[in-house]
Amino acid sequence: MPAIDIQNLTFRYPGDSRPVLDHLSLTVEDGAFLSVIGPSGCGKSTLLRLISGLSLPDGGCVTIGGQPVTGPGPGRAIVFQQGGLFPWLTVRGNVAFALRKADASLTRQQANDRAAAALVRVGLGDDLHRYPGELSGGMAQRVAIARALTMGGDLLLLDEPFGALDPKNRQALQQLLLDLWESERKTVVLVTHDIDEAIILSDRIAFFRPGGLRLTLPVDFPRPRVPAALLTSAAGCAIRKRLIGLFYEYGEAV
Numbered sequence: 072m073p074a075i076d077i078q079n080l081t082f083r084y085p086g087d088s089r090p091v092l093d094h095l096s097l098t099v100e101d102g103a104f105l106s107v108i109g110p111s112g113c114g115k116s117t118l119l120r121l122i123s124g125l126s127l128p129d130g131g132c133v134t135i136g137g138q139p140v141t142g143p144g145p146g147r148a149i150v151f152q153q154g155g156l157f158p159w160l161t162v163r164g165n166v167a168f169a170l171r172k173a174d175a176s177l178t179r180q181q182a183n184d185r186a187a188a189a190l191v192r193v194g195l196g197d198d199l200h201r202y203p204g205e206l207s208g209g210m211a212q213r214v215a216i217a218r219a220l221t222m223g224g225d226l227l228l229l230d231e232p233f234g235a236l237d238p239k240n241r242q243a244l245q246q247l248l249l250d251l252w253e254s255e256r257k258t259v260v261l262v263t264h265d266i267d268e269a270i271i272l273s274d275r276i277a278f279f280r281p282g283g284l285r286l287t288l289p290v291d292f293p294r295p296r297v298p299a300a301l302l303t304s305a306a307g308c309a310i311r312k313r314l315i316g317l318f319y320e321y322g323e324a325v
């Protein structure tokens with residue numbers, strides 16, 4: 072059974088003449104890393120909201136682990152481009168707050184302990200008592216990832232989580248995400264605009280066009296993947312070229 076099974080998914084925003092997603096079908100295997108890429112405005116973020124249950128479809132359905140998605144639920148946290156942290160809570164407080172919201176039976180101490188453990192995993196063990204205003208963009212995204220990780224479940228949904236970061240931080244957080252994925256084998260769906268990021272991280276890339284999915288491509292590029300090898304390995308070059316060609320087809324320069 073796939074981790075995520077999307078069948079005939081149709082979604083239209085109020086007032087739209089055409090659906091953003093029109094009879095979209097896509098499956099994601101358990102433990103797989105799927106990147107979703109494609110021209111601006113073709114419904115990538117909308118898809119993620121539908122998987123998470125933040126939006127509900129007009130037709131078709133999303134099933135996670137065999138259960139239809141009927142609304143937001145624990146284990147389906149999304150990490151957005153801006154981490155969305157509460158400025159008045161510490162780093163640990165932000166993660167603990169989300170934990171207690173998802174599971175009211177947790178004591179404050181239990182939530183704090185679990186939050187601290189997750190923050191250690193993302194390299195913020197020394198920053199538990201800092202406030203969001205004292206963090207760099209990369210650190211704030213680490214907190215957002217820690218928060219998503221602690222929410223349980225086997226699914227991690229990421230909507231351009233590194234889009235606002237400088238290249239050095241971006242690469243460091245890509246590596247962090249890969250390490251976490253390799254150690255925990257969660258199923259990951261990542262929306263990104265960055266072709267190289269998609270190739271470095273994923274098993275499979277779904278290329279979206281207006282109205283939904285155009286095609287999926289397997290990434291036959293052996294791991295561990297070194298970014299520089301994208302320009303030298305035949306497999307890396309081939310998929311890069313293919314994706315650049317697809318973007319050009321839809322009038323987007325990359």
Ligand SMILES: Nc1ncnc2c1ncn2[C@@H]1O[C@H](COP(=O)(O)OP(=O)(O)OP(=O)(O)O)[C@@H](O)[C@H]1O
Binds near residue numbers: 091111112114
């Ligand atoms: N809340 C909303 N209300 C109405 N229309 C919306 C809303 N959110 C998104 N849209 C429209 O739906 C379409 C798809 O948006 P979506 O954000 O899913 O695309 P995207 O592929 O993620 O775009 P981008 O790559 O630019 O982030 C766009 O035309 C957008 O303007």
